Amino acid sequence: MSDWFPLRLSIGVSLLATVITVATGLPLAWLLARRRFPGRDLLDAAVVLPLVLPPTVLGYYLLVVISRRGPLGSVLETLGIDLAFTWRAAVIAAWVGSFGLFVKAAQAGLELVDARLEQAARTLGRGEWDVFWRVTLPLAWRGVLAGTVLAFCRALGDFGITLMAAGNIPGLTQTMPLSIYDHVQAGRYADANQLSFIAIALAAVLLLGVGRLTKFRL
Amino acid sequence: MLRSLCRNSVRALATALVALAACEGAKRGVRGPLTVYAASDLALAFEEIVPLFQRASGDSVRVVLGSTGNLTQQIEQGAPADVFFAANVSYIEQLRGKDLIAPESQRLYARGRIVLATSERSGIRVQSLTDLLKPEVRKVAIANPAHAPYGLAAREAMQAAGVWTQVEPKLVLGENIRQALQFVESGAADAGIIALSLAQSPGIVTAPIADSLHRPIDQAAAVIRSSQNAEAGAAFIAFVVGPEGQTIMMKYGFVLPAGAGMSSDSARPAGAMPPP
Numbered sequence: 001m002s003d004w005f006p007l008r009l010s011i012g013v014s015l016l017a018t019v020i021t022v023a024t025g026l027p028l029a030w031l032l033a034r035r036r037f038p039g040r041d042l043l044d045a046a047v048v049l050p051l052v053l054p055p056t057v058l059g060y061y062l063l064v065v066i067s068r069r070g071p072l073g074s075v076l077e078t079l080g081i082d083l084a085f086t087w088r089a090a091v092i093a094a095w096v097g098s099f100g101l102f103v104k105a106a107q108a109g110l111e112l113v114d115a116r117l118e119q120a121a122r123t124l125g126r127g128e129w130d131v132f133w134r135v136t137l138p139l140a141w142r143g144v145l146a147g148t149v150l151a152f153c154r155a156l157g158d159f160g161i162t163l164m165a166a167g168n169i170p171g172l173t174q175t176m177p178l179s180i181y182d183h184v185q186a187g188r189y190a191d192a193n194q195l196s197f198i199a200i201a202l203a204a205v206l207l208l209g210v211g212r213l214t215k216f217r218l
Numbered sequence: 219m220l221r222s223l224c225r226n227s228v229r230a231l232a233t234a235l236v237a238l239a240a241c242e243g244a245k246r247g248v249r250g251p252l253t254v255y256a257a258s259d260l261a262l263a264f265e266e267i268v269p270l271f272q273r274a275s276g277d278s279v280r281v282v283l284g285s286t287g288n289l290t291q292q293i294e295q296g297a298p299a300d301v302f303f304a305a306n307v308s309y310i311e312q313l314r315g316k317d318l319i320a321p322e323s324q325r326l327y328a329r330g331r332i333v334l335a336t337s338e339r340s341g342i343r344v345q346s347l348t349d350l351l352k353p354e355v356r357k358v359a360i361a362n363p364a365h366a367p368y369g370l371a372a373r374e375a376m377q378a379a380g381v382w383t384q385v386e387p388k389l390v391l392g393e394n395i396r397q398a399l400q401f402v403e404s405g406a407a408d409a410g411i412i413a414l415s416l417a418q419s420p421g422i423v424t425a426p427i428a429d430s431l432h433r434p435i436d437q438a439a440a441v442i443r444s445s446q447n448a449e450a451g452a453a454f455i456a457f458v459v460g461p462e463g464q465t466i467m468m469k470y471g472f473v474l475p476a477g478a479g480m481s482s483d484s485a486r487p488a489g490a491m492p493p494p
Contacts, residue, residue, distance in 0.1 A: 068296035085297040167297055169253070169282050185397050186261065187404075187419065 006179035014155035017094035029106035055160025089166035094155035102151040109143015142214040149210040251278040257305030258396035259413035285394035287365020301451040306367035307438035323441035328472035330435035331414040347379040359401035359410035368395040372411035374432035414471035
């Protein structure tokens with residue numbers, strides 16, 4: 001097999017999606033772990049919801065939002081940015097799929113941090129921002145890292161949301177899982193096996209690695 | 219240690235992002251390959267036609283296969299297709315109604331046929347639609363009639379043959395006709411109704427279905443209105459209906475429907491076909 005584009009695309013898309021997931025998910029994980037406010041349970045459920053919904057539901061509504069006539073897609077189109085059926089849609093799809101996974105793992109890690117240590121830092125005159133970066137996060141890094149790796153693996157494996165929102169365009173939006181699907185449909189089983197093996201090996205190595213590094217039970 | 223780890227990974231990710239953005243920028247500079255959305259019954263024929271066209275024209279072509287209904291849906295949502303080869307003219311009409319194709323580019327390019335298919339290895343053989351009622355035929359694969367023209371034709375043929383209600387519980391629906399074939403090929407289904415154009419796949423045994431049993435599968439193509447590659451798109455359609463393309467199409471069991479124009483007709487410019 002000579003076409004490594006799907007693998008390269010998948011890795012690029014997943015890296016980018018993971019950055020966005022961590023950037024958007026960490027504040028939310030902290031909020032859920034450390035603050036009590038009205039609607040918190042609702043927010044908590046909303047974070048988990050995408051993990052249990054059929055990917056087709058997510059993909060369908062994502063496409064509705066980002067397509068040219070959708071609320072987000074139409075705004076961005078005026079700026080000359082296409083979302084639907086581009087690699088950007090694949091990134092958003094991967095983000096939608098992995099966001100909840102990251103938030104729950106990071107939240108669990110943050111909740112394990114002894115609140116008295118944060119309190120001690122506050123009594124020593126540290127602001128909330130400093131407390132988070134210098135006390136909370138260094139103590140919660142195992143959960144956060146585990147969540148990051150899980151998010152990356154989930155992003156790498158997304159099929160349904162990507163298929164619906166980014167399409168299955170060889171050389172453009174055909175990620176590794178879509179390429180495997182395509183190989184099977186066309187009866188190219190050797191190619192399908194090769195890519196599948198890479199997918200399994202990659203995920204196994206990542207999960208073992210993060211387990212070793214963090215001693216965090218996934 | 220954590221800080222430097224963070225800093226390093228942020229740096230690595232930033233590099234990856236810049237590289238990705240650079241790729242995108244490079245891609246935008248050129249016009250990009252001609253993107254052909256094609257019904258999946260064309261999988262084998264286009265595997266031969268596309269390289270010929272690329273050699274003849276110098277254009278590079280990217281083929282996206284799927285069920286006609288799915289591809290139509292995607293084009294309506296703004297998918298980056300330049301040309302669309304539908305397995306049924308009605309979908310092209312639907313896009314024309316929404317002003318999404320260049321009407322003068324629309325052409326009939328083939329009439330498709332359906333056949334019964336079994337896997338050589340399974341030992342199960344079906345000669346006619348009534349053979350699908352045999353007890354050893356437990357699963358029958360067809361493309362999803364809701365959005366795949368070949369699936370629709372399969373359903374019409376079974377209804378006309380009077381076996382639909384008995385076969386219906388045995389049905390396995392492929393997302394497109396290529397997947398229906400794969401179900402038969404892999405042994406997941408004992409028999410299937412597939413496109414004649416895919417019947418030359420290795421390990422597949424077929425039996426004909428009379429074309430009087432279903433409405434004709436008249437396949438049409440058109441250039442998408444928003445295409446930046448309209449000229450190359452029209453050239454590709456002309457190539458498929460031209461002598462070289464039609465030789466290959468006929469090899470895969472397609473016939474050219476009346477009014478589409480072969481031989482002398484193929485010399486006229488694309489779009490000269492009167493609207494149906």
